[in-house]
Amino acid sequence: MNIDLVIGILNIVLxxxxxxxxxxxxxxxxxxxxxxxxxxxxxxxxxxxxGFITLVLTGNYxxxxxxxxxxGVILSGIFAxxxxxxxxxxxxxxxxxxxxxxxxxxxxxxxxxxxxIEGLNPYxxxxxxxxxxxxxxxxxxxxxSGLIVRAVGENHNSAYALGYNVIKTRYMTIIFGGxxxxxxxxxxxxxxxPMWQEGMTAGRGWIAxxxxxxxxxxxxxxxxxxxxxxxxxxxxxxxxxxxxKLPGQFFNMMPYLATIxxxxxxxxxxxxxxLSAPASLNIPFEKNQ
Amino acid sequence: MQPIVEFQxxxxxxxxxxxxxxxxxxxxxxxxxxxLGENGAGKSTLVKILYGHVKPxxxxxxxxxxxxxxxxxxxxxxxxxxxxxxxxxxxxxxxxAENLILGMSEKISLSKLKSNSETICNKYxxxxxxxxxxxxxxxxxxxxxxxxxxxxxxxxxxxxDEPTSVLTPDEINKLFKIIKKLVADGLTVIFISHKLDxxxxxxxxxxxxRNGEVISNLTTKNEDPESLGYKMLGYKVTKTKQINxxxxxxxxxxxxxxxxxxxxxxxxNLNKINFNLKKGQIFGIAGVAGNGQKELMEILLNENDxxxxxxxxxxxxxxxxxxxxxxxxxxISYVTEQRLGHSAVxxxxxxxxxxxxxxxxxxxxxxxxxxxxxxNSYANDVIKNFNVDTPSFNVxxxxxxxxxxxxxxIGREIMSDPExxxxxxxxxxxxxxxxxxxxxxxxELSHRGVSIIIISxxxxxxxxxxxxxxxxxxxxxxxxxxxxxxxxxxxxxxMGGLFD
Numbered sequence: 001m002n003i004d005l006v007i008g009i010l011n012i013v014l015x016x017x018x019x020x021x022x023x024x025x026x027x028x029x030x031x032x033x034x035x036x037x038x039x040x041x042x043x044x045x046x047x048x049x050x051g052f053i054t055l056v057l058t059g060n061y062x063x064x065x066x067x068x069x070x071x072g073v074i075l076s077g078i079f080a081x082x083x084x085x086x087x088x089x090x091x092x093x094x095x096x097x098x099x100x101x102x103x104x105x106x107x108x109x110x111x112x113x114x115x116x117i118e119g120l121n122p123y124x125x126x127x128x129x130x131x132x133x134x135x136x137x138x139x140x141x142x143x144x145s146g147l148i149v150r151a152v153g154e155n156h157n158s159a160y161a162l163g164y165n166v167i168k169t170r171y172m173t174i175i176f177g178g179x180x181x182x183x184x185x186x187x188x189x190x191x192x193x194p195m196w197q198e199g200m201t202a203g204r205g206w207i208a209x210x211x212x213x214x215x216x217x218x219x220x221x222x223x224x225x226x227x228x229x230x231x232x233x234x235x236x237x238x239x240x241x242x243x244x245k246l247p248g249q250f251f252n253m254m255p256y257l258a259t260i261x262x263x264x265x266x267x268x269x270x271x272x273x274x275l276s277a278p279a280s281l282n283i284p285f286e287k288n289q
Numbered sequence: 290m291q292p293i294v295e296f297q298x299x300x301x302x303x304x305x306x307x308x309x310x311x312x313x314x315x316x317x318x319x320x321x322x323x324x325l326g327e328n329g330a331g332k333s334t335l336v337k338i339l340y341g342h343v344k345p346x347x348x349x350x351x352x353x354x355x356x357x358x359x360x361x362x363x364x365x366x367x368x369x370x371x372x373x374x375x376x377x378x379x380x381x382x383x384x385x386a387e388n389l390i391l392g393m394s395e396k397i398s399l400s401k402l403k404s405n406s407e408t409i410c411n412k413y414x415x416x417x418x419x420x421x422x423x424x425x426x427x428x429x430x431x432x433x434x435x436x437x438x439x440x441x442x443x444x445x446x447x448x449x450d451e452p453t454s455v456l457t458p459d460e461i462n463k464l465f466k467i468i469k470k471l472v473a474d475g476l477t478v479i480f481i482s483h484k485l486d487x488x489x490x491x492x493x494x495x496x497x498x499r500n501g502e503v504i505s506n507l508t509t510k511n512e513d514p515e516s517l518g519y520k521m522l523g524y525k526v527t528k529t530k531q532i533n534x535x536x537x538x539x540x541x542x543x544x545x546x547x548x549x550x551x552x553x554x555x556x557x558n559l560n561k562i563n564f565n566l567k568k569g570q571i572f573g574i575a576g577v578a579g580n581g582q583k584e585l586m587e588i589l590l591n592e593n594d595x596x597x598x599x600x601x602x603x604x605x606x607x608x609x610x611x612x613x614x615x616x617x618x619x620x621i622s623y624v625t626e627q628r629l630g631h632s633a634v635x636x637x638x639x640x641x642x643x644x645x646x647x648x649x650x651x652x653x654x655x656x657x658x659x660x661x662x663x664x665n666s667y668a669n670d671v672i673k674n675f676n677v678d679t680p681s682f683n684v685x686x687x688x689x690x691x692x693x694x695x696x697x698x699i700g701r702e703i704m705s706d707p708e709x710x711x712x713x714x715x716x717x718x719x720x721x722x723x724x725x726x727x728x729x730x731x732x733e734l735s736h737r738g739v740s741i742i743i744i745s746x747x748x749x750x751x752x753x754x755x756x757x758x759x760x761x762x763x764x765x766x767x768x769x770x771x772x773x774x775x776x777x778x779x780x781x782x783x784m785g786g787l788f789d
Contacts, residue, residue: 144390144396147383147387147390147391148391150380150383151380151383151387151391154380154381154382154383155378155379155380155381157378158378158379158380159380159391160342160362161342161362161372161374161378162362162378162391162392163341163361163362163363163365163366163394164391269552269553274381274382274424275382279381279382
């Protein structure tokens with residue numbers, strides 16, 4: 001194997017993994033505050049199609065990015081309203097958001113499928129994704145606001161008793177997660193593969209979700225995990241190219257298999273489970289008025 | 290003296306319950322004001338209203354002669370009101386320092402926090418390590434964190450909701466000294482309790498509440514525990530004291546060298562527990578929560594295959610390996626701590642809840658079908674014999690008050706004719722009437738030759754009912770003391786881990 005090939009593979013891994021990092025770091029913050037948003041796939045698709053359509057119509061990358069982010073704010077805002085104010089089941093609502101996002105993006109993008117555009121340089125976003133991990137890590141471990149997010153996710157009743165606004169905190173983290181997901185979608189349709197195609201995120205939202213658990217809710221582990229998952233996916237293509245006869249499905253299942261193994265590992269020890277998972281995750285908060 | 294807080298006609302109604310009805314009284318500045326009442330009398334609701342945690346339906350609060358509307362705990366804190374909660378509001382996986390920061394209304398640097406908390410710790414004799422996670426602290430230490438956290442905000446008024454319910458007698462004395470020093474330094478303390486002795490010892494004034502209403506406002510030094518108790522309940526409770534000694538010699542249950550080796554730091558491992566239980570004996574296991582009571586109950590009940598060494602012998606049979614079901618078939622009955630969700634299913638009717646623990650009895654089944662006639666008549670008998678206040682056996686268990694449900698659950702177990710009854714916290718959080726009834730039933734049961742184990746944090750309850758008491762401390766069991774001639778100071782020492 002020559003150096004060029006190695007550099008080539010590393011380059012592809014870098015480019016293809018960025019959406020996992022973006023969506024994953026957003027979901028990590030959401031889950032740290034105690035909310036499980038299973039709608040990542042839907043958010044990414046809508047973000048991707050909104051960005052793409054805006055670019056085709058206006059030709060302006062800034063508008064494209066802006067509207068993509070707005071779509072994330074709106075959709076995750078609806079999700080937040082449903083699970084926080086109306087206290088719907090987070091899992092069902094998240095799944096509904098994914099299914100809704102798949103359908104909505106397909107409908108909106110139908111006329112634009114196959115339209116050629118000029119893509120944006122992915123390297124900006126690769127740098128941004130690293131910076132975001134750094135910032136989130138700093139935010140959660142060093143700032144008071146980050147401490148409040150962790151406190152809300154750890155025990156929302158105590159946080160409320162101390163005077164913190166649980167609902168507001170969770171709105172912020174859900175919307176941050178939504179914006180990160182739509183950014184990941186924007187990256188896919190504008191930078192990674194400059195085009196629109198129905199269902200083009202190809203399950204990356206689910207991998208990002210698995211990634212958060214795999215990383216045991218720690219930002220730096222998430223970054224490492226993302227590159228492992230991303231690397232495995234790329235390896236699949238290259239191994240097939242050099243003639244290794246393993247079915248592609250085997251590689252596709254690897255991220256989920258790895259996540260299940262991590263889950264088994266974490267929950268085999270109650271202490272580890274208590275110290276890694278936000279204790280209020282997926283538990284609705286009800287003010288006792 | 291001028292009052293610092295005045296409640297005027299506070300009303301709060303929850304669906305089906307009037308928690309506060311026209312509550313009005315004043316709290317004098319720089320005093321210890323106790324609010325006394327039974328569980329459900331409305332004490333907690335009232336202070337939660339003062340702390341901005343609950344919105345009143347009607348009424349006003351006046352602080353320092355200003356009419357205020359307290360919408361949130363943050364608002365309360367800016368008015369100088371802080372609260373130490375009954376069920377602690379700490380974050381288990383965070384460190385002491387992080388928990389302290391979260392309690393501060395203003396932003397503060399870590400070094401400033403350190404020096405401020407050190408000043409408070411030195412002044413009042415707390416001992417805190419800022420870097421330890423809360424999960425590694427004892428209950429007493431956790432309360433210290435709560436109190437220091439409140440004091441960091443320089444409060445004028447400190448609310449303490451049942452602060453002694455989880456402490457040893459020694460820790461309670463220490464806490465009282467701290468409270469008195471705080472008041473001497475200018476603080477006003479609102480102290481909620483249902484323990485009469487504590488209120489007599491500590492408070493300057495006392496407001497007695499019953500069914501959401503203020504019954505009377507008194508100056509404590511004119512009262513004694515009996516007069517307060519009578520006013521709190523509205524009737525005299527006659528205490529039934531266990532008197533007769535155990536004459537039987539037959540061993541019913543023996544534990545020998547019971548030890549556990551769990552790696553989980555959230556459990557307390559048991560350390561060589563030995564005791565013999567005679568026929569007709571009531572054996573009490575005292576101790577502060579979290580000293581191995583949960584684990585001992587796990588092993589006696591065997592619902593989760595909790596691993597242990599040693600032997601459990603019930604009437605010459607080794608029951609180590611027997612499942613809960615098999616143990617029940619040997620006529621051992623259990624009343625677990627959690628009424629709703631463990632002892633009873635809230636969403637199911639009372640008669641369905643009978644079957645929940647009587648599954649091992651064939652009389653309630655016709656082949657594989659449920660014999661509802663038998664169950665219903667059994668439920669009816671329990672309701673009649675144990676004074677359960679309910680219109681019918683079709684009522685859902687979750688609809689009953691704590692006291693009524695507990696009478697039903699204990700009645701259900703007693704009516705199944707056990708030879709050994711094991712109870713955990715049998716009278717926790719229930720009204721005094723039901724409590725007295727349950728104690729009486731247990732004593733009568735022992736007279737019929739049934740052996741009973743009671744695991745409880747409530748020392749008074751054990752002293753009233755049991756023949757013998759041992760104390761659990763960090764997984765070890767003290768030697769058993771005869772209640773007849775018991776030395777309370779010795780018991781207190783045992784609870785603090787000073788075994789002889």
